[in-house]
Amino acid sequence: xxxxxxxxxxxxxxxxxxxxxxxxxxxxxxxxxxxxxxxxxxxxxxxxxxxxxxxxxxxxxxxxxxxxxxxxxxxxxxxxxxxxxxxxxxxxxxxxxxxxxxxxxxxxxxxxxxxxxxxxxxxxxxxxxxxxxxxxxxxxxxxxxxxxxxxxxxxxxxxxxxxxxxxxxxxxxxxxxxxxxxxxxxxxxxxxxxxxxxxxxxxxxxxxxxxxxxxxxxxxxxxxxxxxxxxxxxxxxxxxxxxxxxxxxxxxxxxxxxxxxxxxxxxxxxxxxxxxxxxxxxxxxxxxxxxxxxxx
Amino acid sequence: xxxxxxxxxxxxxxxxxxxxxxxxxxxxxxxxxxxxxxxxxxxxxxxxxxxxxxxxxxxxxxxxxxxxxxxxxxxxxxxxxxxxxxxxxxxxxxxxxxxxxxxxxxxxxxxxxxxxxxxxxxxxxxxxxxxxxxxxxxxxxxxxxxxxxxxxxxxxxxxxxxxxxxxxxxxxxxxxxxxxxxxxxxxxxxxxxxxxxxxxxxxxxxxxxxxxxxxxxxxxxxxxxxxxxxxxxxxxxxxxxxxxxxxxxxxxxxxxxxxxxxxxxxxxxxxxxxxxxxxxxxxxxxxxxxxxxxxxxxxxxxxxxxxxxxxxxxxxxxxxxxxxxxxxxxxxxxxxxxxxxxxxxxxxxxxxxxxxxxxxxxxxxxxxxxxxxxxxxxxxxxxxxxxxxx
Numbered sequence: 089x090x091x092x093x094x095x096x097x098x099x100x101x102x103x104x105x106x107x108x109x110x111x112x113x114x115x116x117x118x119x120x121x122x123x124x125x126x127x128x129x130x131x132x133x134x135x136x137x138x139x140x141x142x143x144x145x146x147x148x149x150x151x152x153x154x155x156x157x158x159x160x161x162x163x164x165x166x167x168x169x170x171x172x173x174x175x176x177x178x179x180x181x182x183x184x185x186x187x188x189x190x191x192x193x194x195x196x197x198x199x200x201x202x203x204x205x206x207x208x209x210x211x212x213x214x215x216x217x218x219x220x221x222x223x224x225x226x227x228x229x230x231x232x233x234x235x236x237x238x239x240x241x242x243x244x245x246x247x248x249x250x251x252x253x254x255x256x257x258x259x260x261x262x263x264x265x266x267x268x269x270x271x272x273x274x275x276x277x278x279x280x281x282x283x284x285x286x287x288x289x290x291x292x293x294x295x296x297x298x299x300x301x302x303x304x305x306x307x308x309x310x311x312x313x314x315x316x317x318x319x320x321x322x323x324x325x326x327x328x329x330x331x332x333x334x335x336x337x338x339x340x341x342x343x344x345x346x347x348x349x350x351x352x353x354x355x356x357x358x359x360x361x362x363x364x365x366x367x368x369x370x371x372x373x374x375x376x377x378x379x380x381x382x383x384x
Numbered sequence: 385x386x387x388x389x390x391x392x393x394x395x396x397x398x399x400x401x402x403x404x405x406x407x408x409x410x411x412x413x414x415x416x417x418x419x420x421x422x423x424x425x426x427x428x429x430x431x432x433x434x435x436x437x438x439x440x441x442x443x444x445x446x447x448x449x450x451x452x453x454x455x456x457x458x459x460x461x462x463x464x465x466x467x468x469x470x471x472x473x474x475x476x477x478x479x480x481x482x483x484x485x486x487x488x489x490x491x492x493x494x495x496x497x498x499x500x501x502x503x504x505x506x507x508x509x510x511x512x513x514x515x516x517x518x519x520x521x522x523x524x525x526x527x528x529x530x531x532x533x534x535x536x537x538x539x540x541x542x543x544x545x546x547x548x549x550x551x552x553x554x555x556x557x558x559x560x561x562x563x564x565x566x567x568x569x570x571x572x573x574x575x576x577x578x579x580x581x582x583x584x585x586x587x588x589x590x591x592x593x594x595x596x597x598x599x600x601x602x603x604x605x606x607x608x609x610x611x612x613x614x615x616x617x618x619x620x621x622x623x624x625x626x627x628x629x630x631x632x633x634x635x636x637x638x639x640x641x642x643x644x645x646x647x648x649x650x651x652x653x654x655x656x657x658x659x660x661x662x663x664x665x666x667x668x669x670x671x672x673x674x675x676x677x678x679x680x681x682x683x684x685x686x687x688x689x690x691x692x693x694x695x696x697x698x699x700x701x702x703x704x705x706x707x708x709x710x711x712x713x714x715x716x717x718x719x720x721x722x723x724x725x726x727x728x729x730x731x732x733x734x735x736x737x738x739x740x741x742x743x744x745x746x747x748x749x750x751x752x753x754x755x756x757x758x759x760x761x762x763x764x765x766x767x768x769x770x771x772x773x774x
Contacts, residue, residue: 171589
């Protein structure tokens with residue numbers, strides 16, 4: 089990993105809007121061929137980082153190198169971007185729209201590539217249809233195609249799974265994994281922690297413009313105490329020795345106090361509910377996310 | 385540059401394919417064609433039909449001639465009128481020489497016209513026949529003035545301008561203001577629409593804000609120029625084929641056209657830049673339109689002050705408008721239509737306009753880059769000054 093080429097190198101990035109500091113001395117790097125999760129609560133500064141990387145807005149301080157170089161307009165052809173703010177031209181056809189975006193990315197023989205990608209996302213039959221007639225999910229897939237059409241080296245996808253049903257979520261996840269296998273680098277900005285956990289090699293979590301977690305998923309998880317998973321029937325209530333319960337009704341994640349013995353907890357649980365599953369495991373990213381943000 | 389042209393092509397095609405644009409190309413023709421027809425062909429048709437006019441002469445002065453038929457009394461004349469033997473008749477009463485009064489009878493109806501001038505000519509012929517004046521003098525009384533109007537410029541030299549020649553730049557000025565306003569209006573709507581449909585961020589990940597803005601300005605400007613050319617050419621063809629064609633014979637319009645195109649391009653760039661400044665930070669078309677009101681008002685100001693400029697093309701107000709960037713295009717072209725505008729004024733007008741265009745393009749590029757991703761915020765005057773200083 090250490091020998092791999094750096095695709096993105098961000099150093100001491102700072103940005104304020106009026107008096108509000110949105111990014112505070114942020115540094116991170118992304119290496120070639122990884123899926124990199126960019127996480128943080130709403131308003132943490134994720135979109136601002138992405139816009140600065142793409143030179144859509146300028147940072148107040150800091151330095152960014154992409155593909156080892158300072159930003160240059162030509163580098164945009166090596167980057168594919170799916171913005172969080174979704175939209176397409178409504179009055180033109182899928183083909184016209186994708187052709188325009190492809191032309192701007194300097195794609196030759198764009199129609200072949202458009203056909204290839206429309207096939208891949210199952211929208212070949214909609215090529216000549218006007219975009220306004222497509223469902224929201226279909227439009228999102230068209231936007232993903234627009235981000236992939238020029239075979240970019242670096243993909244920056246802001247919430248790529250939001251608004252997709254499970255089948256399409258799986259389709260998009262499979263495409264991303266294919267692209268990773270081809271050696272593409274993917275930056276994934278999302279709130280969907282389960283997706284991050286399953287697809288990302290490394291993550292950066294920011295909160296109020298500051299870096300709060302950074303590294304590989306295993307490294308991060310190893311810094312957090314294991315938690316207890318319980319599947320049960322009944323009413324859980326408060327349990328002595330448990331610091332925090334994330335209760336879903338039939339399923340709960342329990343964070344134990346420092347000196348609590350899990351065996352003791354199991355005994356107490358059996359007294360109050362019907363236990364169907366009892367398991368110690370590393371905390372989920374979701375738990376870590378909630379803990380980090382709440383404790384900030 | 386390549387991406388600028390791709391954007392320009394996209395915006396141009398997207399604009400000219402809209403129903404609104406196609407309608408705007410045809411609309412002036414829909415107005416002009418019936419006007420030319422009404423002004424030219426209808427009077428011709430009417431005058432070409434020979435009119436039989438009856439008369440009842442109680443003074444015993446008038447003699448029957450080609451189309452003038454004498455009746456003994458009003459009753460017979462009425463009967464002939466009702467039976468369509470004559471188109472109208474008039475009665476010359478016994479006291480005509482004292483009062484000059486006559487009564488003209490005709491039937492009502494949309495296309496009926498009173499033959500006043502024919503009757504006057506007939507009366508004059510008969511009255512002059514009674515006098516013993518010299519024949520040449522009689523002719524002059526019948527047609528006292530065969531006018532040729534000679535216009536002098538400020539130096540007292542004869543200006544070579546046809547009476548109808550002024551009409552052309554005048555029309556061009558109107559076309560200009562409309563074309564500038566509509567194409568910069570398209571630009572404004574295009575920017576806000578892209579912001580509303582959220583495509584702008586995808587575009588900015590492919591090209592710079594400057595390339596995007598210049599592509600848009602070029603695309604919408606070309607659509608506007610196409611509009612101007614279609615109007616001028618089709619208007620020219622219609623006039624050429626109309627009965628007025630002979631009036632325009634020999635008029636040199638090439639330099640006026642060139643000047644009009646130069647003023648269109650510069651004027652459009654100025655308004656386009658201004659519209660981009662108000663459209664980029666706006667969240668809806670309505671917001672942008674509110675911001676654009678000031679520029680629209682400035683743009684049509686010469687039209688509002690039309691009568692003042694026509695009455696006194698060299699007045700203080702006309703000269704002031706010549707030096708104001710937003711009003712100079714139309715004002716200068718209108719003044720050229722009316723008087724000889726000194727070269728230094730023309731140069732000053734074009735220079736002021738060109739410098740304003742340069743400043744506006746620089747400013748609008750900065751405001752566009754910042755404003756296009758602003759949602760729900762208003763652009764403040766202090767921001768504009770900050771951009772200008774940067």
